[in-house]
Amino acid sequence: DAMVIQNPRYQVTQFGKPVTLSCSQTLNHNVMYWYQQKSSQAPKLLFHYYDKDFNNEADTPDNFQSRRPNTSFCFLDIRSPGLGDAAMYLCATSRDGDGEQYFGPGTRLTVT
């Protein structure tokens, strides 16, 4: 089945230690999104790629970076995680940005 895959599902990192989260998709969608979701809150969009075009949200901290080396993969890099960055990180895709988004299962990040 076509899907959105996130690895790892759980990630523990130390305060200030860089961490990378991975997302891959078999849907061949043009758009890939990264969201941060804290407990019992709505997902907050960090940035998205439309093909290779990167779109950053104005309030996304510089600590968060992203890479999309090809259509299938997208990475979220947190350069110096703080305790406030502990959250669920959701990856989503959409075919052309004009339809529904398909979400991955998320990566739960713990910062110690």
Add this chain to the structure above:
Amino acid sequence: AQTVTQSQPEMSVQEAETVTLSCTYDTSESNYYLFWYKQPPSRQMILVIRQEAYKQQNATENRFSVNFQKAAKSFSLKISDSQLGDTAMYFCAFKVSGFGNEKLTFGTGTRLTIIP
């Protein structure tokens, strides 16, 4: 800027009953989409139902239907014959249509519990 408001943080209903979740939104756009997403506990978010603003007919998907009132900017979700598997967080979401408008705006969610 668009805003989405869900005024019911939590709801609970007995199994097999019907429940309606409220959503209102604010926009000056005329072409847009509205969605209801479901996020079960510890499971991934999935689309429940979608409505194009230009369509007057309310969308339905099996036991799920919406009441779309464009003039009132209201988009409620009705779940009929509720089942235990409907227990989840439900998010209402809005998206302007067209290229360059890829962002979804989410409401704060309604936590729905179906009681056996």
